[in-house]
Amino acid sequence: MSTSEAHRQWQQWCEQRTGTVAAPYGPLSLTGTHWLPDLPDGRIPAIPGQWSEAPEGDGVLLRARTEDDLVVDGKPFTGETVLAADPSPEAAKVASGERKLLVMHREGVWAVRVFDPGSARRRAFAGIDVFPYDERWVLPGRFCPYERDQxxxxxNADGRARGLALAGELVIGPAAPDGAPAGVPHGREFALRVAAEADGALWGVFADGTSGVSGYRFRFLRPGVPDADGRLTVDLNRALLPPCAFADHFICPLPPPGNRLPFAVEAGERNPLAH
Incomplete structure (x- = not known):
C-alpha cells in the first residue's frame, strides 16, 4: 500500500472514530455507573424505579410505578421484571425519556449505567486531538500466546482493582534501519502484554513517554487478528483513547506491568477536544 493511500485510510479511521465517540449513545453520553451494592435502597440518583439484584443473582430486578414513566422494550412499563446484561447502550431495554439505562455485569457485580445524549461532555465535544500520521509507526508484529491465559x-480508572485476562505478548518491530521513530533504537523490538477477544482480535492497554505529558495518561491498541503464524501489522497511528478519556464513569483497566514503554509513541490519539 502506498503512503498516500495509507494516510487516506487513516484519515477515514479518524473520522469514523470521531463519529463513534460523538454518537448519541457513545462514550461521551455516559453520565453514571451505579453499582447495586452501593445502592442499599435500590434508588439511583435522578433515575426513576427501584433497582436491585434479582433473587437468583442472574440479573437486575427492576420495580417501576406508572409515575416513573419508564419504558422497557419500547413499551411503558409498570410492575417487576428481571433484566439481563445489555450488549450496548443502543440495545439497552430500559429508557427514561432520551436516556438509556444499560444493565451490566462485571466480576459477579451488577450495575446500571446511564447514557444521556444531552450530557455536558457531549455538548462540549469538539473532536479528538491526534498526532500527525507517521508511516514509521507502522511496524511488523507477532503474537506469542501463553500456554494458557494469565x-x-x-x-482500573475508577480506583478499584479488577481482573484482567492476558493471552500473550505482542512483539512489535524492529523498525526499518533507516526509518525508526524517534526514541526507538534501530533494530530493537518491544513487547506489550495483550488480551484476545472471542474472534481472536488482540487488544492491549499501554502507556509511554507521551502519557500525561502531551497525551492522555494511557491508551488502547487494537491491531486486529494475527495470521496462522501469529504475524500482523501493528499501526500505532491507530492507538486510541480509552472510553474513560471521554467520561469519568468508565472503568478502563490501567496498563499491566510491562506495558509502560520507556519512549514516546508520538502516534495515534492524544486527547479529547472541547469547546
Whole structure:
C-alpha cells in the first residue's frame, strides 16, 4: 500500500472514530455507573424505579410505578421484571425519556449505567486531538500466546482493582534501519502484554513517554487478528483513547506491568477536544 493511500485510510479511521465517540449513545453520553451494592435502597440518583439484584443473582430486578414513566422494550412499563446484561447502550431495554439505562455485569457485580445524549461532555465535544500520521509507526508484529491465559489484577480508572485476562505478548518491530521513530533504537523490538477477544482480535492497554505529558495518561491498541503464524501489522497511528478519556464513569483497566514503554509513541490519539 502506498503512503498516500495509507494516510487516506487513516484519515477515514479518524473520522469514523470521531463519529463513534460523538454518537448519541457513545462514550461521551455516559453520565453514571451505579453499582447495586452501593445502592442499599435500590434508588439511583435522578433515575426513576427501584433497582436491585434479582433473587437468583442472574440479573437486575427492576420495580417501576406508572409515575416513573419508564419504558422497557419500547413499551411503558409498570410492575417487576428481571433484566439481563445489555450488549450496548443502543440495545439497552430500559429508557427514561432520551436516556438509556444499560444493565451490566462485571466480576459477579451488577450495575446500571446511564447514557444521556444531552450530557455536558457531549455538548462540549469538539473532536479528538491526534498526532500527525507517521508511516514509521507502522511496524511488523507477532503474537506469542501463553500456554494458557494469565489472569492478573490491575487498577482500573475508577480506583478499584479488577481482573484482567492476558493471552500473550505482542512483539512489535524492529523498525526499518533507516526509518525508526524517534526514541526507538534501530533494530530493537518491544513487547506489550495483550488480551484476545472471542474472534481472536488482540487488544492491549499501554502507556509511554507521551502519557500525561502531551497525551492522555494511557491508551488502547487494537491491531486486529494475527495470521496462522501469529504475524500482523501493528499501526500505532491507530492507538486510541480509552472510553474513560471521554467520561469519568468508565472503568478502563490501567496498563499491566510491562506495558509502560520507556519512549514516546508520538502516534495515534492524544486527547479529547472541547469547546
Amino acid at each position: 489472569r492478573i489484577t490491575v487498577e
